[in-house]
Amino acid sequence: MGDLPKYLGDAGTRAALLEKLLDHVYLSLVPLLVSVVLAIVLGLLCHRFRPVNAVLISLSNVVYTIPSLALFALIPAMIGTRVLDPVNVIIALTLYTTALLVRPVAEALAAVPSHITASATAMGFRPWRRFLTVELPLAVPVLAAGVRVGSVSNISLVSVGALIGTGGLGTLFTDGFQQRYLAPIIVGIVLTLVLALVVDLVLVLLRNRLTPWVRAGGAP
Amino acid sequence: MIEFRDVTKRFDDGTTAVNGLDLVVEAGTITVFVGPSGCGKTTSLRMVNRMIDPTSGTILVDGKDVLGVDPPTLRRGIGYVIQQAGLFPHRTVLDNVATVPLLTGWTRRKARQRAAELLELVGLPAELGHRYPVQLSGGQQQRVGVARALAADPPVLLMDEPFSAVDPVVREGLQDELLRLQAELDKTIVFVTHDIDEAIRIGEKVAVMRTGGFLAQYAPPAELLTRPADDFVAGFVGKDRGYRSLSFVDASGVEVAEVATVAADGGAQSSSDWRLVVDAEKRPQGWVAPDGTVVPGGSLYEVGASIRGALDAALSSPSGLGVAVDASGRLAGVVTARQVLDVIESRRG
Numbered sequence: 001m002g003d004l005p006k007y008l009g010d011a012g013t014r015a016a017l018l019e020k021l022l023d024h025v026y027l028s029l030v031p032l033l034v035s036v037v038l039a040i041v042l043g044l045l046c047h048r049f050r051p052v053n054a055v056l057i058s059l060s061n062v063v064y065t066i067p068s069l070a071l072f073a074l075i076p077a078m079i080g081t082r083v084l085d086p087v088n089v090i091i092a093l094t095l096y097t098t099a100l101l102v103r104p105v106a107e108a109l110a111a112v113p114s115h116i117t118a119s120a121t122a123m124g125f126r127p128w129r130r131f132l133t134v135e136l137p138l139a140v141p142v143l144a145a146g147v148r149v150g151s152v153s154n155i156s157l158v159s160v161g162a163l164i165g166t167g168g169l170g171t172l173f174t175d176g177f178q179q180r181y182l183a184p185i186i187v188g189i190v191l192t193l194v195l196a197l198v199v200d201l202v203l204v205l206l207r208n209r210l211t212p213w214v215r216a217g218g219a220p
Numbered sequence: 221m222i223e224f225r226d227v228t229k230r231f232d233d234g235t236t237a238v239n240g241l242d243l244v245v246e247a248g249t250i251t252v253f254v255g256p257s258g259c260g261k262t263t264s265l266r267m268v269n270r271m272i273d274p275t276s277g278t279i280l281v282d283g284k285d286v287l288g289v290d291p292p293t294l295r296r297g298i299g300y301v302i303q304q305a306g307l308f309p310h311r312t313v314l315d316n317v318a319t320v321p322l323l324t325g326w327t328r329r330k331a332r333q334r335a336a337e338l339l340e341l342v343g344l345p346a347e348l349g350h351r352y353p354v355q356l357s358g359g360q361q362q363r364v365g366v367a368r369a370l371a372a373d374p375p376v377l378l379m380d381e382p383f384s385a386v387d388p389v390v391r392e393g394l395q396d397e398l399l400r401l402q403a404e405l406d407k408t409i410v411f412v413t414h415d416i417d418e419a420i421r422i423g424e425k426v427a428v429m430r431t432g433g434f435l436a437q438y439a440p441p442a443e444l445l446t447r448p449a450d451d452f453v454a455g456f457v458g459k460d461r462g463y464r465s466l467s468f469v470d471a472s473g474v475e476v477a478e479v480a481t482v483a484a485d486g487g488a489q490s491s492s493d494w495r496l497v498v499d500a501e502k503r504p505q506g507w508v509a510p511d512g513t514v515v516p517g518g519s520l521y522e523v524g525a526s527i528r529g530a531l532d533a534a535l536s537s538p539s540g541l542g543v544a545v546d547a548s549g550r551l552a553g554v555v556t557a558r559q560v561l562d563v564i565e566s567r568r569g
Contacts, residue, residue, distance in 0.1 A: 115302050115304050116308065116309070123319050123323065124324075129323075137310045213311070216351065
């Protein structure tokens with residue numbers, strides 16, 4: 001523990017930590033954003049076409065059971081990227097998060113009461129506008145819950161990527177283990193936790209901003 | 221005007237929801253489609269704004285075949301009120317009402333201004349505009365539903381069992397409100413319900429439909445009650461249709477008599493007759509029995525209202541004397557059931 005001030009006292013170390021942190025943010029949040037978009041598209045397909053629903057839900061279950069390390073190693077073999085390319089991690093995490101989000105999105109869309117969709121149609125909404133301005137906003141609370149789980153899962157999984165040599169805070173663990181040096185490991189754990197908490201807080205604030213009607217509740 | 225010409229709707233599962241419907245909904249009237257479930261009343265309604273397309277036949281709105289119009293465009297010109305209101309939970313009341321104006325390209329500011337006018341029109345306080353639907357009572361939500369349907373000032377209004385999910389007292393208030401609005405706005409309204417009392421209460425014409433999609437009778441409500449076309453209609457309008465048909469006879473022929481009154485705070489001394497308790501404004505408050513006890517009064521009826529009210533006032537009064545009041549609720553006189561029945565008899569002759 002006494003190593004900690006010494007470790008953090010070095011300006012070069014601090015600069016390296018910041019770089020690793022930013023790498024970590026990039027590697028965990030890009031997949032999150034991409035998968036939200038993908039999950040909405042796939043969730044819509046599930047919602048509109050029953051057969052697609054059965055296939056996609058089973059497929060997403062299967063994807064989620066593949067171990068992350070295996071997936072990180074498999075992706076270069078499948079798409080021909082270099083083994084150490086950070087894109088591998090981004091693609092793998094996008095797959096996981098999309099798999100995680102498809103089902104809740106499809107279920108949230110199915111849960112929109114039929115009298116609400118019927119009244120939107122009867123008011124003269126065209127299908128796309130109805131989806132974007134009525135059905136999707138009503139699915140946000142469920143979607144947000146899934147995104148929060150996905151963000152935490154991504155932030156922790158990016159660390160595993162360090163084992164195959166991509167950047168991020170995970171390299172603090174691999175370095176620490178190799179050098180039998182505790183300080184980077186502790187700093188890595190603390191930064192990962194803080195990052196997860198901050199991202200979760202941002203997501204909660206964003207959700208609250210998008211869904212003021214959920215907390216309206218209460219007495220008439 | 222809405223015209224159904226030999227309209228049939230057969231669903232993919234083989235059921236026929238509507239069977240050769242020929243019917244004209246006159247402009248500026250409230251027409252009610254009523255019948256048991258499976259009679260095709262909602263299907264008929266939904267074919268007007270193309271929520272459902274007919275298998276065969278033609279539907280004309282103001283002389284124009286609805287099948288020739290792009291559905292969303294058609295729907296923006298036809299108001300629609302659905303069961304349970306169907307308000308958008310994620311939008312404020314004001315934005316819910318502004319829905320169709322916004323769809324048709326009004327600016328947000330202008331649409332909200334229009335929405336505020338409509339809230340006032342349906343009798344809702346302006347501050348409700350900034351609430352979300354979940355913060356409103358069922359009755360208030362239905363009023364918002366009506367306001368939303370009227371927002372773009374469509375000539376035609378379709379109402380699909382709009383008041384069925386609220387309790388009977390609120391429902392009666394909403395019905396009165398609709399009649400008041402209609403007197404002001406003069407829309408062509410098609411109203412679907414399974415409740416024959418509601419149909420008779422608000423309909424200028426009522427189409428009674430029968431399971432299988434057949435039109436059993438299309439007539440003004442008084443005629444349904446007094447001259448049902450067949451046993452189905454007679455059974456559907458109910459056992460007490462003779463009594464209910466009195467709703468359509470006015471009580472102007474019933475002469476009211478004077479009655480002894482006592483002030484509300486006056487002492488209750490015994491007397492040989494029943495005496496009516498009135499307050500300082502002469503509004504009836506109850507009765508004093510001959511033995512001096514004070515008992516609650518029966519129903520009141522307004523002079524010039526229906527003879528059904530007059531008869532009920534007499535039958536429900538503890539003294540046997542029905543109390544008539546004027547428009548401001550002041551005592552006008554009393555009638556007996558015998559008198560009312562005599563008037564009914566003489567009208568018959």
